[in-house]
Amino acid sequence: xxxxxxxxxxxxxxxxxxxxxxxxxxxxxxxxxxAVTVDDVAAAAGVSRRTFFNHFPTKAxxxxxxHPDDAEALQQLLADADxxxxxxxxxxxVCLDFVDAQTVALPVRRRLVGDPELDAYHRTxxxxxxxxxESWTAAQLPDDPFTAQLVAETAAAVLMTAFLAWDPADPxxxxxxxxxxxxxxxxxxxx
Amino acid sequence: xxxxxxxxxxxxxxxxxxxxxxxxxxxxxxxxxxAVTVDDVAAAAGVSRRTFFNHFPTKAxxxxxxHPDDAEALQQLLADADxxxxxxxxxxxVCLDFVDAQTVALPVRRRLVGDPELDAYHRTxxxxxxxxxESWTAAQLPDDPFTAQLVAETAAAVLMTAFLAWDPADPxxxxxxxxxxxxxxxxxxxx
DNA sequence: CGAGTTGGTTGCACTCAGTGCAACGTGAGC
DNA sequence: GCTCACGTTGCACTGAGTGCAACCAACTCG
Numbered sequence: 001x002x003x004x005x006x007x008x009x010x011x012x013x014x015x016x017x018x019x020x021x022x023x024x025x026x027x028x029x030x031x032x033x034x035a036v037t038v039d040d041v042a043a044a045a046g047v048s049r050r051t052f053f054n055h056f057p058t059k060a061x062x063x064x065x066x067h068p069d070d071a072e073a074l075q076q077l078l079a080d081a082d083x084x085x086x087x088x089x090x091x092x093x094v095c096l097d098f099v100d101a102q103t104v105a106l107p108v109r110r111r112l113v114g115d116p117e118l119d120a121y122h123r124t125x126x127x128x129x130x131x132x133x134e135s136w137t138a139a140q141l142p143d144d145p146f147t148a149q150l151v152a153e154t155a156a157a158v159l160m161t162a163f164l165a166w167d168p169a170d171p172x173x174x175x176x177x178x179x180x181x182x183x184x185x186x187x188x189x190x191x
Numbered sequence: 192x193x194x195x196x197x198x199x200x201x202x203x204x205x206x207x208x209x210x211x212x213x214x215x216x217x218x219x220x221x222x223x224x225x226a227v228t229v230d231d232v233a234a235a236a237g238v239s240r241r242t243f244f245n246h247f248p249t250k251a252x253x254x255x256x257x258h259p260d261d262a263e264a265l266q267q268l269l270a271d272a273d274x275x276x277x278x279x280x281x282x283x284x285v286c287l288d289f290v291d292a293q294t295v296a297l298p299v300r301r302r303l304v305g306d307p308e309l310d311a312y313h314r315t316x317x318x319x320x321x322x323x324x325e326s327w328t329a330a331q332l333p334d335d336p337f338t339a340q341l342v343a344e345t346a347a348a349v350l351m352t353a354f355l356a357w358d359p360a361d362p363x364x365x366x367x368x369x370x371x372x373x374x375x376x377x378x379x380x381x382x
Numbered sequence: 383c384g385a386g387t388t389g390g391t392t393g394c395a396c397t398c399a400g401t402g403c404a405a406c407g408t409g410a411g412c
Numbered sequence: 413g414c415t416c417a418c419g420t421t422g423c424a425c426t427g428a429g430t431g432c433a434a435c436c437a438a439c440t441c442g
Contacts, residue, residue, distance in 0.1 A: 008438065009389065016390080037427065048392050053429065088381035120315040127311065146356050150373055151381060153348035161341045182341055189380025190279035190342060199409060203419065228398065239421050244400065 014068070017055050019045040024062035025108050033059075033118050063112065064125030067105070071128065074098055078136045087140050091133065091155050092183040098129075099176050106175065110168040123160070130156040158182035205259070208246050210236040215253035216299050224250075224309050254303065255316030258296070262319065265289055269327045278331050282324065282346050283374040289320075290367050297366065301359040314351070321347040349373035 023044035027036045038059055042052040056062040066074075077097050081090040099106070113122050134152035141148040162178035214235035218227045229250055233243040247253040257265075268288050272281040290297070304313050325343035332339040353369035 012390065012438090038429085039427085050393070050430095051391055054390075054392095057429080059428070086382065120318065123318075124311040124315055127314075146352070146369070146372070147376060149356060150349065150352045150376060153352045154345055154377060154381070157344035157348040158341065161337070161344045165337050165340060178337070181337070185338060185341060186345060186377065187380055187382035189378050189382075190345070191277065191378035191380075200418065203409095207419080229400085230398085241401095241421055241423095242419080245419075245421095248400080250399070 016045070016047055016051060018067075020047060020052055020055055021062055021065070021067075024059075025105070025112075028063060029108055029111055032115065033063075033112070033121065060121040060125050064109065064122060066128050070102060070105075071132070073101055074129065074132050078132065081136075083140060087137060087151060088183070088187050091137070091151065092180070092187070095155065095159060095179055095183070096176055099172065099179055103172060106172055107168045110163065110166060110175075113164065126156070126160070129159065154186055155183075158186060207236070207238055207242060209258075211238060211243055211246055212253055212256070212258075215250075216296070216303075219254060220299055220302055223306060224254075224303070224312065251312040251316050255300065255313055257319050261293060261296075262323070264292055265320065265323050269323065272327075274331060278328060278342060279374070279378055282328070282342065283371070283378070286346065286350060286370055286374070287367055290363065290370055294363060297363055298359045301354065301357060301366075304355065317347070317351070320350065345377055346374075349377060 020041060024036075024041045027040055027044055038052055039049050041059075041062060042049045045052075052062070056065060074094075077094045081094050083090045109122070112118055130152060133155055134149060137148040137152045138145060141151070159179060159182075162175060162182050165178055166175040211232060215227075215232045218231055218235055229243055230240050232250075232253060233240045236243075243253070247256060265285075268285045272285050274281040300313070303309055321343060324346055325340060328339040328343045329336060332342070350370060350373075353366060353373050356369055357366040
C-alpha cells in the first residue's frame with residue numbers, strides 16, 4: 001500500500017520505458033515510421049506489445065515523449081527563471097538552457113523529421129513543452145491570458161522553426177543559436 | 192480522356208466531399224470525436240465507407256480539411272497581397288480577410304476543440320493554412336529562409352491562439368479582433 | 383518469517399482506422 | 413454506338429489502440 005512507488009519498481013518501470021523509446025528511435029530512424037510496427041518495437045525492446053501501450057499511448061509518443069528527467073528539468077528551469085528582464089527574455093533563457101541539456105535525443109529526432117509525412121506526428125508530439133510553457137506564462141501574466149497564451153504559442157513556433165531549420169549534421173549548439181536568433185527576431189518584432 | 196475533370200463529374204465529386212464533411216461536423220459536434228466512426232459518417236453522408244477515404248485521408252481530415260473554395264480564396268488573397276508596408280503587415284491583412292470569408296465552418300470547428308483530446312487533431316489539421324502561408328513567405332523573403340519560416344510559423348501561432356481564445360458564442364468578427372490583436376502584439380515585439 | 387497487497391507485465395480478444403485491389407456504372411470524347 | 417476516364421463500391425487485409433483477467437515479483441504489515 002505504498003503511496004510512493006518503491007525504488008525497485010520505479011527502476012523496472014523506467015528501464016522498460018527507456019528500452020522501448022530507444023528501440024523505437026533506432027528502428028524508425030533506420031526503416032522509417034510506417035515500416036515499423038508496434039510489435040517490432042516491443043520485440044526489439046524485449047517487452048510485450050501490451051507493455052508498449054502501458055508506457056506510451058501512441059506509436060508517435062514512443063518517439064517524442066520526453067524522458068522524465070528532461071521534463072522535470074524543464075519544470076525546474078521554468079520555476080527558477082529570472083523574470084526581471086521580462087517574460088520573453090526569461091523564456092529565451094529557459095529554452096536555451098533546455099536545449100543545451102538535451103544532447104542525446106535531439107539529433108536522432110531531428111533526423112526523423114526530414115520525411116514530410118512525419119511532420120504531423122512530431123508537431124503534435126511536441127505538445128509537452130508547449131503545455132509546460134503555457135501554464136508557466138499563464139502564471140506569469142495572470143491578468144492577460146490572451147497574451148500569455150500568445151507568448152507560449154509563439155515560443156513554441158520559435159522552437160519548431162529552429163528545429164526544422166537545424167541541420168542535424170551540425171552540432172546541437174548550432175540549434176541553440178537558431179533558437180536564440182528566433183527569440184531575438186520575435187522579441188524585436190516583425191513590424 | 193478529358194485532361195480536366197468534366198463539369199458533371201466535378202460536381203458529383205464536390206457534392207460527395209461536402210456531404211461527408213457536413214455529416215462529419217454534425218455527428219462529431221453532437222457525440223464527440225471518439226464516439227463517431229467513419230462508418231457512421233459515411234452512412235450519414237449517404238456514401239460508402241470506401242468513398243469516405245477516397246476524399247479524406249483521415250477521420251480528422253474530414254473535419255478540418257478546407258473547402259476547396261476557401262483554399263483557393265486563401266491562395267488568391269496571398270497572391271494579391273500588398274506587401275508595400277512589409278511582409279508582416281501584409282500577412283495580417285490576408286489573415287483578417289481570410290477569417291472574414293470563413294463564416295460557416297469556423298464556429299462549428301471551434302466548438303469541437305473545447306474537448307482537450309481533440310487539440311492534437313485540430314493542430315495537425317490546420318497545416319493547410321500554415322503550408323500555404325509558408326510557401327508565400329518563402330517567396331517573399333528568398334534570401335532569408337529562416338525568417339521566412341519563422342514568420343509563417345508565428346502567424347500560425349497567432350491564428351491558433353486567437354482561435355483558442357475565441358468564445359464561439361461570440362460572432363466571428365470577435366475572432367477577427369483577436370487575430371488583429373495577436374498580429375499587433377507580435378509585430379510590436381515581446382522584448 | 384508468513385500472509386496479503388500492490389503494481390508492472392502479459393496474453394487474448396475486440397473495435398476501428400486506413401489501404402490495395404478488382405469490379406461496376408455512368409458521363410465524355412471519337 | 414464504342415471506348416475510355418473516373419467516381420463509386422465491396423472485400424479482404426494490416427496494424428493501432430483498448431478492456432479485461434491473470435500472473436508474478438516486490439513491498440508491507442503483523
